[in-house]
Amino acid sequence: MPEIVAGDTAWVLVSAALVMLMTPGLGFFYGGLVRKKNVLSTIMHSFFILCLISVVWALWGFSLAFGDDKGGLVGGLDFIGLKGVGGAPSEIYGTTIPFSLFMVFQMMFAIITVALITGAFAERKRFKAFVLFSILWSTFVYSPVAHWVWATGGWLFDYGALDFAGGTVVHVASGVTALVAAKMLGKRVGFGREKMDPHDLTMTVLGAGLLWFGWYGFNAGSALAANGLAANAFVVTTLSAAMGALTWMTVSWVRHGQPSVLGAAVGAIAGLVGITPAAGYVSPASSIVIGFGAGILCFFAVDLLKAGAGIDDALDVFAVHGVGGIWGALATGIFAKQSINGIGADGLLYGNAEQLLKQVVAVVAVVGYVSIASIVILKLIDLFIGLRVPEGEEVLGLDTSQHGEIAYQV
Amino acid sequence: MIAFAAFLFALLVIAWLFAPNEKPAKVAETEATGVQPEGQTA
Numbered sequence: 514m515p516e517i518v519a520g521d522t523a524w525v526l527v528s529a530a531l532v533m534l535m536t537p538g539l540g541f542f543y544g545g546l547v548r549k550k551n552v553l554s555t556i557m558h559s560f561f562i563l564c565l566i567s568v569v570w571a572l573w574g575f576s577l578a579f580g581d582d583k584g585g586l587v588g589g590l591d592f593i594g595l596k597g598v599g600g601a602p603s604e605i606y607g608t609t610i611p612f613s614l615f616m617v618f619q620m621m622f623a624i625i626t627v628a629l630i631t632g633a634f635a636e637r638k639r640f641k642a643f644v645l646f647s648i649l650w651s652t653f654v655y656s657p658v659a660h661w662v663w664a665t666g667g668w669l670f671d672y673g674a675l676d677f678a679g680g681t682v683v684h685v686a687s688g689v690t691a692l693v694a695a696k697m698l699g700k701r702v703g704f705g706r707e708k709m710d711p712h713d714l715t716m717t718v719l720g721a722g723l724l725w726f727g728w729y730g731f732n733a734g735s736a737l738a739a740n741g742l743a744a745n746a747f748v749v750t751t752l753s754a755a756m757g758a759l760t761w762m763t764v765s766w767v768r769h770g771q772p773s774v775l776g777a778a779v780g781a782i783a784g785l786v787g788i789t790p791a792a793g794y795v796s797p798a799s800s801i802v803i804g805f806g807a808g809i810l811c812f813f814a815v816d817l818l819k820a821g822a823g824i825d826d827a828l829d830v831f832a833v834h835g836v837g838g839i840w841g842a843l844a845t846g847i848f849a850k851q852s853i854n855g856i857g858a859d860g861l862l863y864g865n866a867e868q869l870l871k872q873v874v875a876v877v878a879v880v881g882y883v884s885i886a887s888i889v890i891l892k893l894i895d896l897f898i899g900l901r902v903p904e905g906e907e908v909l910g911l912d913t914s915q916h917g918e919i920a921y922q923v
Numbered sequence: 924m925i926a927f928a929a930f931l932f933a934l935l936v937i938a939w940l941f942a943p944n945e946k947p948a949k950v951a952e953t954e955a956t957g958v959q960p961e962g963q964t965a
Contacts, residue, residue, distance in 0.1 A: 594926075594929065641942075
């Protein structure tokens, strides 16, 4: 019978709170990037999801993700309404902490994953459509994918794909959905003709700081114990974020002639995304390379998407989370080292090319399923409710048209 | 109790889906006059 360890429990309690803070932090990060007529609606997306997915996760989401395996694809209804999820540890998940703590730690991941997507449809999505989309996507996309990757019996888990803290489950899934949603919603009114500059970069940098702070719970907390693995995750998270910021800022300096503050903030997020799946498997030196790669790849993905593809992913969710997540997942297959984590594996650099193949399979599977499921959900919502606000309401701004409020009285 | 909790949540979801979406006065004004009212539009 597993026993609770006080130190582990204390650390995961703190980590869950840290990850919770990321979602309001994301609200600030995104809120600063939109025009001032849409700042409240953008912050509301994150805040509302914090509340909505908490309840969805408790009622059925957790059970679909971590209930008894059904064919490797989804969990059963064993834990519906948190039945049987109490203070005693699970024999499978987080065996030194209360099972209810494991559940609530996972809840914070479910919340922020849905919140990340909102950056793609900022400034034009109907609020009702957003509410329905969040419930359906969390149920039919997030929970099954979390099961595949993290649950005992999940097919990618059994296959041996590595994802320490959510590179595929959180970032690839949200990033790809963002791209699909941006394509299906269409461009904002005036996109490409009018300037749509961020209205408050101080807010965005504050949000990036809160996200970075919370990411320690996300990555180091995913060790589910207060131990050396958590400490290593903490170190590599810091280094990758720092390298992502330095790299993005440098590339933008070289290309545009000035070191961008926004570039530093977004680059740090790219570095954090890149290290997420690898945090429990790679050395500090590798994390510097991963952060560098994330900074470069995500920077050029933003440019390419805006100029080349002409898709209005308003806040660059795919370029940062999709591309960064894919890079991180593949980098795990390259840089992973079993001496860092005994239950991990060696990657390509340490003689195990097969691990990279496993990571590729995981990425392809998640991208494929998430794309198709998201298209179906968005099509259905468009049919019954409509995804976008009418043009007049969009021009006026969603703060007024959707919420009847404005952010600034000055 | 789980069923009752789920019922309460379902009530909220139904309320969200069927809640009125009042057209803001400013939108109506713009549609009627064709002139964008002054305010927080940027």
